[in-house]
Amino acid sequence: MLTPQTYRSVEGPYVELLRLTTREHAHHIDARGNAARELIGVSFRLPDPRQRLPYLAERKANPVFQFAEALWYLAGRRDLEMIGYYAPSMRASSIDGVTLGGSAYGYTLFTADEGSKQSPFDQVLELLRSETDSKRGYLPVFSARELADRSNPDVACLAGLHLLARAGRLHMVCNMRANDIDCGLLSDVFSFTMIQEYAAIQLGLQLGTYTHTIGSAHVNDRNADRVRRVLTEVDARFTPITFDFPAMPDGTNADTIAAVLDHEEVLRTNQVRYSMRHIKGLTLAAYWQQVVMLFELYRQIQHDKATAVDADLLDALEPGLRWLMEHKWSACAAAPGGVQ
Structure with missing residues (x-):
């Protein structure tokens, strides 16, 4: 075959x-x-x-861009304003x-x-x-x-x-x-x-x-x-680095995508700053809370020009996402109190 x-x-x-x-x-x-x-x-x-x-x-x-692009597709969008922020x-x-x-x-x-x-x-x-x-x-x-x-x-x-x-x-x-x-x-x-x-x-x-x-x-x-x-x-390398990626929650629908993108927009436009407590209180499944965490960390990098991003948010990320964030933004990783 x-x-x-x-x-x-x-x-x-x-x-x-x-x-x-x-x-x-x-x-x-x-x-x-x-x-x-x-x-x-x-x-x-x-x-x-x-x-x-x-x-x-x-x-x-x-992973920030990859989730942003996937959500941009799922929402049926073609605007440059959103996707250009993540990929100029x-x-x-x-x-x-x-x-x-x-x-x-x-x-x-x-x-x-x-x-x-x-x-x-x-x-x-x-x-x-x-x-x-x-x-x-x-x-x-x-x-x-x-x-x-x-x-x-x-x-x-x-x-x-x-x-x-x-x-x-x-x-x-x-x-x-x-x-x-x-x-x-x-x-x-x-x-x-x-x-x-x-x-x-x-x-x-x-x-x-x-x-x-x-x-x-x-x-x-x-x-x-x-x-x-x-x-x-x-x-x-001796062996590949592997992490298991979680499953999208059952019940995810167009309203879910719209809700995540509402949070994405206020973070992208720097209207709010989300703490771990705030994100954990959102009416989103844990899977989508992870995505909001990524958008908040990216907001800190882009708007706050952070040399050390929120360690609590980093610690709460799925292991694979955290590994990628650590390696993507090494300047934050090298800063005191930043990515460990």
Whole structure:
């Protein structure tokens, strides 16, 4: 039986694709001034899509951005104001300085089409509720009309998501037209598996496998030094660092996402400062309280210019999230009273 190679967590295929793309690449391309090494037609599978974070000191994955982007998608947004706060580089992809186009996947998935009362996402959920074993639960994102303007800086890299309900589990196949392995793969897998888990909850199904397929898997030459550092770290370590990622709570719905984003907005705009006591008192499940903690810690870094962030909040984070925060913001970690 021909199936994609499986990995315990996203770190496995990330590292393997970095290694293959840099050392055994099939092509060296230079599309729109971005010189890169490329593999064509690759795929991998995660039996447990919740294992969506890597723990690599040289990569310094940012869980704050990853949760922010996933929530931005789940809310069906395309505004630059929110996502640009967490990833300023995304501003270069906006034509009008206000919204994003092709990369606003959530807007395409969760916004009702003109003349329709339901979003494509809700239409697929309705289909899967009524048709057992349906093969039609596909959510297209990339549109042929994006090819009409060759100067468009923001063409969707995501071709579409395929939801398949089988034997009480919701599986998903993600089709990417292109993926920057070093810069985009990790955040894409994080967000898309969050969408998969959210969909499974709405359908009352268990979480199935996640399969990621890529047309053009590439690493830009300008990132070659960081890639070498990551591969050196992996080759030198005795065993991988692993943490289990918790399950999204049953009952999570659109109101839950909206409530978390209400807290995100007041923290992003520096209207409030949340203490541990305040966050523990929120009417949110512990899972989502963790996300609010991340947003508050980021507020301290961005607005307070903190050299040492709230140790109580750090101590309360899930071990994997704390590890990532420690390694992402080493200046705070080095400060007296900061991350230990």
